[in-house]
Amino acid sequence: MAANTQRIEVTLETLLESVDLAESITMRIAEAAGFPDEEIHKIGMAVREGVINAYNYGNQQDRQKKILMTVELAPENMTVKVIDQGQGFELTEIPDPLAEENLLRTSGRGLFLMRAFMDEFKVERGPEGGAQLVMIKKLPHVLSDNHKHQSE
Amino acid sequence: MALQGTCRQLGEVTIIDFSGKITLGEGSATLRKTIRELAEGGQKKIVLNLSDVDYIDSSGIGELVSGFTTVRSAGGELKLLHLTKRVHDILQITRLFTVFDVQSEEGAAVRSFK
Numbered sequence: 001m002a003a004n005t006q007r008i009e010v011t012l013e014t015l016l017e018s019v020d021l022a023e024s025i026t027m028r029i030a031e032a033a034g035f036p037d038e039e040i041h042k043i044g045m046a047v048r049e050g051v052i053n054a055y056n057y058g059n060q061q062d063r064q065k066k067i068l069m070t071v072e073l074a075p076e077n078m079t080v081k082v083i084d085q086g087q088g089f090e091l092t093e094i095p096d097p098l099a100e101e102n103l104l105r106t107s108g109r110g111l112f113l114m115r116a117f118m119d120e121f122k123v124e125r126g127p128e129g130g131a132q133l134v135m136i137k138k139l140p141h142v143l144s145d146n147h148k149h150q151s152e
Numbered sequence: 153m154a155l156q157g158t159c160r161q162l163g164e165v166t167i168i169d170f171s172g173k174i175t176l177g178e179g180s181a182t183l184r185k186t187i188r189e190l191a192e193g194g195q196k197k198i199v200l201n202l203s204d205v206d207y208i209d210s211s212g213i214g215e216l217v218s219g220f221t222t223v224r225s226a227g228g229e230l231k232l233l234h235l236t237k238r239v240h241d242i243l244q245i246t247r248l249f250t251v252f253d254v255q256s257e258e259g260a261a262v263r264s265f266k
Binding site: 016019041045048049052097098103104105106107109110112113116 | 175176177209210211213214215217218220221238242245246247248250251
């Protein structure tokens with residue numbers, strides 16, 4: 001971790017309330033990092049979906065298990081990791097929610113929303129074998145700098 | 153804010169004015185219960201007015217889809233009215249605009265039933 005990277009780590013109970021709590025913490029950090037309102041909303045929602053995934057599918061609502069969330073603010077981006085204590089999974093195993101045959105499914109859209117709302121999204125294997133969802137968003141000044149360079 | 157729904161009747165059409173968030177837990181459960189009760193009560197023309205719903209997550213989306221199929225299985229139709237920008241955007245990126253009949257004007261929504 002670079003010296004100018006700030007990091008917080010939160011251990012969440014496998015409870016429904018943890019979903020709102022994780023969203024709220026992340027939105028505050030995104031606000032402090034200077035993201036505009038709509039981006040704060042998207043980051044909060046992506047994290048919400050990540051914790052719902054850990055609560056429902058990873059930890060299977062097992063109160064004995066924990067959800068670890070880390071948020072890192074580096075000079076160029078904000079990275080949120082949500083790690084559960086489940087069995088882990090591969091993204092390729094997940095049905096495409098946009099496929100015609102899946103449109104009427106009542107679940108399976110959370111991972112899609114995380115990917116849609118963040119700049120980068122990946123699923124890794126966590127240190128204890130569960131899923132580690134990694135969500136990265138470029139900081140606003142990076143986007144505006146890129147835009148300036150493109151205009152020059 | 154917890155989801156609240158108020159039903160009103162316009163002829164054969166039931167309009168439910170929802171306000172709050174449709175999210176995992178209470179919000180999704182309220183939506184499910186409301187639609188199920190209407191479907192079980194034989195109501196076949198249902199409009200969900202979402203003008204005061206500015207937040208929906210994947211659980212809420214799943215519940216909307218479930219409500220849609222529940223009403224359709226009972227021989228009815230469920231339509232959406234007055235989507236806020238955020239709910240509109242979510243339905244658009246999830247391609248659910250191709251599933252739901254989304255209306256922007258109440259009179260047109262009522263008249264659109266067969």
